[in-house]
Amino acid sequence: MRSQAVDHIALLPLYAAAGTAILALLADLLVARRAVTVAVTLLGTLAVAGSALSVGSWDGTFCSPDGCSWVPTWPAAVTAALFAALTAGTLALSMPMLRLGTAPAGEFCFLLACSMTGGVTVAYAGDLLTLIVGLETLTLPLYVLVGLRRYAPTDRPSVRPAEASLTFFLISVIATAIALLGIALTYTATGVVHLNRLGPAEPPFQALAGVGAALLLIGLAFKVAAVPLHAWAPSTYDGAPIPIAAYLSTASKLAGVLALAAVASRLDAGAVLSALAVLTMTVGNLVALRQNRMVRLLAWSSIAQAGYILAALAMGAPGVPAALAYAIFFVILELIAFGVVTALRPARLVARTAVALAEETPADTDGGTLEDYRGVAHQHRWPAAALVLALSGLAGLPPGLAGLFAKVTVVGALVSEGWIWLAAVVVINAVIALAYYARVAVLLYTFPARPGIPVADPHLVYDITHPRFPIPRPVTATLLLAALVTVTLGFVPQVLFNALN
Template sequence: MTQAVNHFALLPLYAAGGTALLVLVMELAFGKWVLPTAVSGGFATIAAAVALALDPAPTFCSGPQCSWIATPQAAVAAVLFAALTIGVLALSAPALRKGIAPPGEFCFLLVCSMAGGVVVAYSGDLITLIVGLETLTLPLYVLVGLRRFAPGERVTTTGASAAVTFFLVSVVSTALALLGAALLYASTGALHLAVLTGGSGPVEALGSVGATLLVIGFAFKVAAVPLHAWAPATYDGAPVPVAAYLSTASKLGGVIALAAVVQRLDTGPLVAVLAVLTMTVGNLVALRQTRMVRLLAWSSVAQAGYILAPLAVGRAGVQAAVAYAVFFVLLEFVAFGVVVALRGPDGDGGELADYRGAARRNPWLGAALVLSFAGLAGLPPGLAGLFAKVTVIASLINSGWGWLAGVVALNAVIALAYYIRVTASLYAPIQPVGIPLITSVADPNLLQAATHPRVAVPRAVAAAIAGTATVAVVVGFAPQWVFDSLLP
């Protein structure tokens, strides 16, 4: 049967893929202008996604089933992927200007990852979905370890070790997902998501095994237990802007993939177990962290558990899970943006002790980080995070999963311990060496010298933080609009 191809429906992919090729040509031909080209391509992808949302059209159709489907949810996801790419480029701009990372390769790989995210957003069958996920992930293996070292600088293996860890675990998860997809196809003969089932009759057991392997393989992308151990090491070893992309865009791709399959397969008990283990392990281990990026990594593991919880319900919980993921990526990006601003373009995430008193000399950065932590904890003034947790708990209770809602609430209380601890440290005075604390508090000059030094935030970084924080605040006051836009 001949497949119909609608090129207008592919406009977001053309924009993303065309930008990647254009960045490569600009690097080879001129050796400059790659960063503005990549940013412009991100905005072009957003415009294309919006245009397609106004006039939805599927393509690659064989009969009633299509492999590329334009829906409101797909438009929201594509816009988020492009916006996160623009934000990470803004956070990386100071490092790229200093030559810490090669601009051409960095921008090309990041835009290629964005193109994979667009494919995930619009995918209508398992093959397209898995190819999109791998395209989203493959460039990140290189980006994690992509860093130039200045002459005389001691070369460490942290970035390389993080990249190898990420790659090895990803290969295993991809193999599991492909095997699961193959078993599902063998049991049902279907690949399109709209008709995906777990099989029945003699092949039902085969379909159940395939569904289990597929869910576990996709769980890697959201750093869910048991495929979670790569996240802290990889985030901490990667450049902080790349860690921000891993924690937001890569995780969003995993959420979309899981949401696409669990609402059609009977995997509720499996997803519930993954959710409980993921949020509990993430929160308990986060309590013991002493490095900022590792704390954010374990926190994001716990957040993945909150996202997985409503997916255990099936179709009724998908909207709550995706809405939570939207709010999560905004707040998580703000947190990583503040880390980049405070630590500088060539710094790592640092120890938690390095942030003590940081908000005293950098009040607006401190306020942004507090907004992020409050939202992730589900407390005001982070109204987006508060609404997200309420939505998840309400969807579980309404679907008869009250015990899982109780586990979510309990873990949210546990998470308060480390969010409040770090927030309090931001405004705490530091005791100067050899000077009693009471003297440092009494003498304003000593107190000012003891607190975190004031940092000069590059305009690109400031714009990324301010823009994302503003969006988080706006959707916090009007969250129902976001939720309604994700309804089928």
């Protein structure tokens, strides 16, 4: 079988991503300075984004007569650049943790760059095998990153890093096995693995192809924490370092959406995906109503958001643009939310004496409870405003216009394709979600009801129990850039839609 030669220009984004991981490792081994390792990794993310956008829809790739395994297109370039941006944002949010020595900088940067390589592979994948390899390349480093934190809180009911990592690993293995079985059955029924040739099977293999497609979609749904493979997300997010929880909720989920979109647009899977969508958004929103820990609330919220994306994918090819646009809006808003959690460091906002603050340890890096955020907006106005922007966007309300356009796009696509009942379920769940988003937003601007130090002026009490502290510059820069992108896309969302088309 004759095949076309490998075009190395088309593979430049992959080379840049893999090269970033290698250079980060070498920098840590040879120079052994945290600043150098982090700088090399950040420059590598810029190289990945620049090469992806430079290559664009380059007409040259690794192909065979059956199809292409690496497909350079503009949507692939945009998503690859987004993976690089999310990696850079996660690294910036991790700087306080790396400076404290909570995680080793060399291993952290190397594993994060390896995960970015998997995300780039998913963006350009042209067959099912490349797709699953990319997903596993993205996920494998995350098993270690989730449990990489050297210190863990011992006096709060959060999941320990080792437990979170093990939970993530075990459920991921099961999901991967289900997806591989689905690929095997699909190949048996259709005889193809390339996405451009994937389609309905011929008689008498339709039933076998249907089972294969269902198993494949259920396995891939793990990446977006869809029901029934969703239980790993809350405990994993809560046990992981906050920046890694942000990466799981953004880059990992974006990779899952891309994989699901590639398969759902070519196979008849409307029944499976619509059922998953209804269960995922409903379970996510109802359980989120009862959460008292910030990271767990964001985790269940992200599960519900995945349900809205699955609702768009249930339409097949017509719903893919809406699903991808929603996913990109969502990951930017999630990055802002986790960035604010990192910036505020709730452990430092709990009412305590000056001595207790001075004795704070690097272990105080979890997301805290919702009560830890009560009244924080009066001392940290701009981070609180950024969190309100993210929450309103996730709820689909102004001033989060990006999230509003995302939900309108999904609902509009469902209505135009005749999925009225599913559009109604999306709207009902969006209304339910308003309760917990509004709850957090109100807490930010509410003074504590029972101040810990009995003085006459409640404002003075607040100044003592909620001390002002500087936010690290990398975290501030990440929040500003993400907020700027969110506001810009809220006013000109067509820019994103045109890039994805």
